[in-house]
Amino acid sequence: MSRLIFVITLSLYCAAVGFAQNHVDIWLRDRIEAKITVEANSNRAIRQKEAPAGEIRSTSLVDQSSAGEFVNVALALAPVATGANARAAGNGSGSGVVTASFYSLLALLNKRDLTDPEFYKAHTSARQLSFSLGSTASDITKDNTDNAGTTFGFKFTFFNDREIYSKRNGQLLANLQSKLSTVSAIETRVKAKILIKLFCAHNQAAIDGVTDLQRSEFCAAPDQPSPPAALAAAFANFISSINTEAGFTNAINTLPALSLKEIDGLIDRNLDLFGTLRERIDSTYDAIKNGRQLAIVATYVNRPDLGTDDFRGTLAFDYGLSPSLNWTVNGSFDHRDRKAGFDTRGGRFATEFLGRLTGYGSDLWGRQPITLAFAGEGKWLTKQKPQYSVQAKLTIPIAAGLDWPIVYRWSKRIDLVDKEGKELKMGLTVDLSNLSQLLKGK
Amino acid sequence: MAITRDPITENPGVLQIARGSGEFLHFTLTAGGTLPVFSFNSSVKGNLFEAPDFIGHPKKKYAWQHLKNPSDMQSFELLDLHLLFITNKKYRYMVEKRAEDNTVLGTVMEINFTGDPSDHAAESFVLLVS
Numbered sequence: 001m002s003r004l005i006f007v008i009t010l011s012l013y014c015a016a017v018g019f020a021q022n023h024v025d026i027w028l029r030d031r032i033e034a035k036i037t038v039e040a041n042s043n044r045a046i047r048q049k050e051a052p053a054g055e056i057r058s059t060s061l062v063d064q065s066s067a068g069e070f071v072n073v074a075l076a077l078a079p080v081a082t083g084a085n086a087r088a089a090g091n092g093s094g095s096g097v098v099t100a101s102f103y104s105l106l107a108l109l110n111k112r113d114l115t116d117p118e119f120y121k122a123h124t125s126a127r128q129l130s131f132s133l134g135s136t137a138s139d140i141t142k143d144n145t146d147n148a149g150t151t152f153g154f155k156f157t158f159f160n161d162r163e164i165y166s167k168r169n170g171q172l173l174a175n176l177q178s179k180l181s182t183v184s185a186i187e188t189r190v191k192a193k194i195l196i197k198l199f200c201a202h203n204q205a206a207i208d209g210v211t212d213l214q215r216s217e218f219c220a221a222p223d224q225p226s227p228p229a230a231l232a233a234a235f236a237n238f239i240s241s242i243n244t245e246a247g248f249t250n251a252i253n254t255l256p257a258l259s260l261k262e263i264d265g266l267i268d269r270n271l272d273l274f275g276t277l278r279e280r281i282d283s284t285y286d287a288i289k290n291g292r293q294l295a296i297v298a299t300y301v302n303r304p305d306l307g308t309d310d311f312r313g314t315l316a317f318d319y320g321l322s323p324s325l326n327w328t329v330n331g332s333f334d335h336r337d338r339k340a341g342f343d344t345r346g347g348r349f350a351t352e353f354l355g356r357l358t359g360y361g362s363d364l365w366g367r368q369p370i371t372l373a374f375a376g377e378g379k380w381l382t383k384q385k386p387q388y389s390v391q392a393k394l395t396i397p398i399a400a401g402l403d404w405p406i407v408y409r410w411s412k413r414i415d416l417v418d419k420e421g422k423e424l425k426m427g428l429t430v431d432l433s434n435l436s437q438l439l440k441g442k
Numbered sequence: 443m444a445i446t447r448d449p450i451t452e453n454p455g456v457l458q459i460a461r462g463s464g465e466f467l468h469f470t471l472t473a474g475g476t477l478p479v480f481s482f483n484s485s486v487k488g489n490l491f492e493a494p495d496f497i498g499h500p501k502k503k504y505a506w507q508h509l510k511n512p513s514d515m516q517s518f519e520l521l522d523l524h525l526l527f528i529t530n531k532k533y534r535y536m537v538e539k540r541a542e543d544n545t546v547l548g549t550v551m552e553i554n555f556t557g558d559p560s561d562h563a564a565e566s567f568v569l570l571v572s
Contacts, residue, residue: 025522025564117500117530120476164477164529173477173529177492181481184524184564185489191566192485192520224486226517232572235518236456239568243455277562285528285559 024191024198024248028267063155063297063316064328072099073430074134097134097151103127124165128157136301144340145307153299155316161291162320169288176284183277190266193221197266198251199238201259206234221266290320309337312348324356334381346381367397368431388412401431445527445561450552456568457539457550459509464542466509467550467569471523473502474532478525482506485520508569515571522566527557535565 074097103126104114112119132153138145160166164173200207200219207215214228227235242248255263267274294317301310314332321327332348352375359369372394379387391409398404407425459465471480477500482491496504508514508521525533537550555563 025566028564115474115476117473117476117478117502118498121500173479174494176526176528177479177481177494180479180524180526180562181483181489181492184481184522185483187524187564188483188520188522188566189485189488191522191564192518192568195520195568224516227570229572232458232517232570236458236568236570239456240454243453281526281528281560281562 024194024242028187028191028194063295063314063330064293064318064326073097073432074099074427095135095137095148095151097132097136097153099130099132099153101127102129102131121165124163127163128160130155132299136303138303138307143303143308144338145303145305147304147307149301149303149307149309151299151301153297155295155297157293157295159292159294162288162293164288169291172284172287176280179277179280183273186270186273189223190270192225193266194263195239196221196225197259197263198242198255199235201255202251203231203234203238206231286323289323293318306340308339311335311337314348321353326354328352328354334379336381342383344381344383346379346384348377348379350375350377352376367400368403370397371395386412403429403431405429444558445563446554446556447563448554448556450554451549453551453553453565453567456570458570458572459539461515461571465547466507466540466542467521468538468540468546469506469508469523470534470536470538471504472534472536473500473504473530474534475527475530476500477529478504478533479528479530480504480526480533481524483522483524484516485522486516486518509571516569517571519569519571520566521569522564525555525557525563525565527555527561527563528559532556537567 103123106123106126107114107116107119110119114120132151132155134151136149136151138147138149140146143149161168163169196219200215207219210218210228210230214231218225218227218231242251252260294315297312297314297316299310299312299314303309312332312334314330317329319327328351330348330350332350334344334346334348336344338344352373354371354373357370357372372392374390374392376390377388381387389409389411391407393405393407395403395405405425405427407423407427409421409423409425411421411423457467459467469482471478478493480493481489483489490508491506493499493504496506523535525535533555534552535555536552539547539550541547551565551567553565555565557563
């Protein structure tokens with residue numbers, strides 16, 4: 001039964017990965033590892049690639065504490081009005097904002113790969129800071145001008161538990177490296193013993209040609225085996241013969257039950273140890289992925305003529321509730337500088353739950369997962385009634401580096417207009433780093 | 443589990459080297475990510491190298507040799523590289539057989555790996571010194 005299970009497992013694995021290799025590597029890894037499907041370490045799907053929430057046409061209701069690590073472009077496409085007051089929510093021309101991390105600019109200036117390990121480690125602090133620059137649509141009702149404004153912004157992530165070079169994560173990864181070295185050394189020894197057991201089980205004629213002592217010493221698969229000289233050629237031939245899927249499968253299929261039991265015993269004796277490596281990988285991944293982040297975000301929209309200028313200062317907090325669910329909270333100070341009227345100031349609170357619906361692809365620079373987010377926002381400004389909004393956002397990756405956020409937003413009261421508003425918004429975010437890496441064929 | 447293994451030169455499974463020939467093995471591991479985590483083991487001597495052993499870690503290219511030192515000579519040995527992808531998505535692993543004067547005699551294997559953060563890959567071959 002156990003032979004059947006591991007032949008099936010081996011066959012499925014080989015079919016899945018589609019390659020030939022030293023099959024004892026595949027087989028042993030597959031025997032040891034449970035089918036665990038945890039996701040990629042990249043936080044990129046829950047990094048903000050859209051325009052800042054303070055930008056009127058942004059498809060994001062909250063600001064996340066980390067921007068994209070590299071360069072992103074967010075384009076707000078014309079919204080589809082679904083309510084009588086959709087125009088009041090900003091129905092002018094589309095907006096566009098480019099966000100770049102200080103790190104990506106340094107990499108560009110130094111002509112270094114974005115993921116160059118030395119450069120990445122040396123410029124940890126540069127990844128804390130990002131800048132935004134763009135154009136913001138204006139609406140005559142709200143902004144006292146139809147002309148587009150200019151958006152300036154920056155984000156500084158001063159606390160980041162998801163940075164792999166933080167002191168906390170450095171220690172976690174050092175512990176993981178240490179665990180890998182310890183466990184893999186034992187796995188290597190077990191693998192060598194399995195090969196010897198397979199050889200002895202399948203090469204009776206060859207081992208009959210050596211003395212009983214030599215045979216018993218070698219076939220017992222000691223920690224430091226030394227094949228008798230007379231067996232060296234046969235051993236080399238046998239290892240070559242099982243270096244194909246067919247050869248290895250045949251060697252397993254024709255293995256005597258006793259030998260199979262011995263091999264299983266070798267694995268079982270170390271199974272707990274092998275399991276600790278799997279646990280350590282998963283726990284390290286979860287600890288980094290679910291880390292907390294805290295950032296300050298500032299956005300300023302300057303409008304021409306007598307148009308209203310907007311300023312927002314935000315404290316943004318992120319926490320990974322699970323590897324696929326991120327929670328963001330914003331607390332902001334808003335100021336609307338009406339050149340042709342009274343100013344308004346006040347506070348804002350927003351929160352979002354963002355879930356990843358699909359996994360990551362195998363390509364680092366490939367298509368990102370589909371995400372679904374639910375967010376709510378409340379604004380309490382002077383000389384205005386409180387404003388409340390909720391929204392649902394589905395982000396669909398169109399291609400590597402291109403995401404399409406679709407938003408349905410309901411607002412209790414839109415700025416100065418004391419009526420409900422409903423909007424269906426669409427955007428486009430472009431990860432320039434992804435595109436450039438794909439063009440470079442990486 | 444989503445390891446993609448793309449061999450340029452396939453692992454032969456076993457390699458024989460004549461004792462006293464001066465031949466040795468040269469290993470190169472090229473990282474395609476931010477922080478490589480790996481371990482290189484011998485079935486006889488245990489862990490030979492791990493990523494932090496290399497000066498300048500983390501770096502793009504790690505290189506080491508085996509059999510240069512006479513104490514490396516074992517009649518039977520399994521050499522096994524273990525890779526984690528948690529902070530490094532891609533690796534290229536190359537093993538060359540070289541002469542005493544460092545001339546490259548041939549590529550034993552050259553393989554590209556891509557994996558997800560939870561993945562753990564291993565690549566081994568038997569070295570017989572006769």
